[in-house]
Amino acid sequence: MSDAPARRPGRRSGPTVSRGDILAAARRLFAERGYDGATIRAIAQEAGVDAALVHHFFGTKEQVFVAAMELPFQPADLLPQLVGGPREQVGERFVRLFLALWRDPERRAPVLALLRSATTNEQAAEMIRQFVTEALVTRVAGALGVPPLRVTAAASQLIGLAMVRHLIGVEPLASADEEEIVRLVAPTIQRYLDGD
Amino acid sequence: MSDAPARRPGRRSGPTVSRGDILAAARRLFAERGYDGATIRAIAQEAGVDAALVHHFFGTKEQVFVAAMELPFQPADLLPQLVGGPREQVGERFVRLFLALWRDPERRAPVLALLRSATTNEQAAEMIRQFVTEALVTRVAGALGVPPLRVTAAASQLIGLAMVRHLIGVEPLASADEEEIVRLVAPTIQRYLDGD
The missing domain is CATH 1.10.357.10 (Tetracycline Repressor, domain 2)
Incomplete structure (x- = not known):
């Protein structure tokens, strides 16, 4: 149900929700396609956001994985x-x-x-x-x-x-x-x- | 609904069923009470047989465990x-x-x-x-x-x-x-x- 994650000053929870949406999408994609098969682009698409936003929030695919799995180390x-x-x-x-x-x-x-x-x-x-x-x-x-x-x-x-x-x-x-x-x-x- | 496991020459599946019943009872008891807490006597009671029969079929508690878990070694x-x-x-x-x-x-x-x-x-x-x-x-x-x-x-x-x-x-x-x-x-x- 989350919509576009663009910055909307009036809606404080917007960006927070988007991070969670992206991580949930990443978990689905990694589980379905494996670590090698899931791309930042596909994760962004699954989350309904732009790939640049995924990069902006998390960095590399490895960093997306670490965030999605809540690993305690990079x-x-x-x-x-x-x-x-x-x-x-x-x-x-x-x-x-x-x-x-x-x-x-x-x-x-x-x-x-x-x-x-x-x-x-x-x-x-x-x-x-x-x-x-x-x-x-x-x-x-x-x-x-x-x-x-x-x-x-x-x-x-x-x-x-x-x-x-x-x-x-x-x-x-x-x-x-x-x-x-x-x-x-x-x-x-x-x-x-x-x-x- | 297995009944007494005594040897009955006319009923070929009797003893086989009893072995399976005892192992199923052993799995339940080991899971519930742990390896230390499950005794041969309790396993026999759970299976509705005499403790001597459990000993006769399997030997020690360790051997009952190995048989119940189908471990490939003693x-x-x-x-x-x-x-x-x-x-x-x-x-x-x-x-x-x-x-x-x-x-x-x-x-x-x-x-x-x-x-x-x-x-x-x-x-x-x-x-x-x-x-x-x-x-x-x-x-x-x-x-x-x-x-x-x-x-x-x-x-x-x-x-x-x-x-x-x-x-x-x-x-x-x-x-x-x-x-x-x-x-x-x-x-x-x-x-x-x-x-x-």
Whole structure:
């Protein structure tokens, strides 16, 4: 029911509604066409707005996805933190950043929701697979000069950590101290990302 | 509406129906009371049979659970394969056995179903958490003399491997050769299980 989102000074809720409309349209399109198949143009069309407005509100398709899924991070912003700094501490940086993302129940809720969708819905799994590949795996592999297989191995350890710690909740990992987890898991990630 | 499960030579489907009835009752009880809370006696009562019959058909509570969830392995049978053999190859044995369990789509389907339940249903997660703790973590930790935290860390890597390879399906891990996965992941499991 929302109409054109052009700025109307007399109607305060106008732009707010449009942002929500665009994100709802984006969620539908990503679910239907996958991350690769949904374009900014198609999302704009689905929302009944101009593509320029989607760009103006959110930026790139990746940023639209992050906003639509309410992810607590922008992959492009994380990359410098991960790949910058001493190469021999890259494993520790990955684990610390990952633990920080999962620490706060409100921040991890949308990531948990995505993980749940991936396990129960093949269409959602496809969308998440494409996003993870493009926004995370390919980018980290390129930035570190590491084969993508090794990046996905590192991802598997971190995703498994989230599963066992937060989703299944197996003790003593579920309530282990973060520093203890860093000591245990950082060498794993380091080894994967050190390459052959 | 199955009745008493006593052997009746003239009624071929009798015992078969009883097995199914008992497993259905077990699934209800495990879901309602968790793995710890469901007893053989309660399962028998729920199924309307004698506890001795449940023992006769399935054995221990752990074996009832495995049959009810259609798991492709009995933890008690796996243990000798895992902890027997050279200690410096324990990581490789875990990874090879895990890959073998997940190789066949029919065998992995019930494990995937459990993993899905754990991610979407807190009651199911509780049940699985208790089973994993008792049947796998505590037992492996005891047999290898390794702190349970290190066993759960190893479990997190293996569960993450299954998630990324079979549930989300991120390439190139999803279609990587098993030998390549052994080379990548076995040293991780070995390090966790080597202890401090």
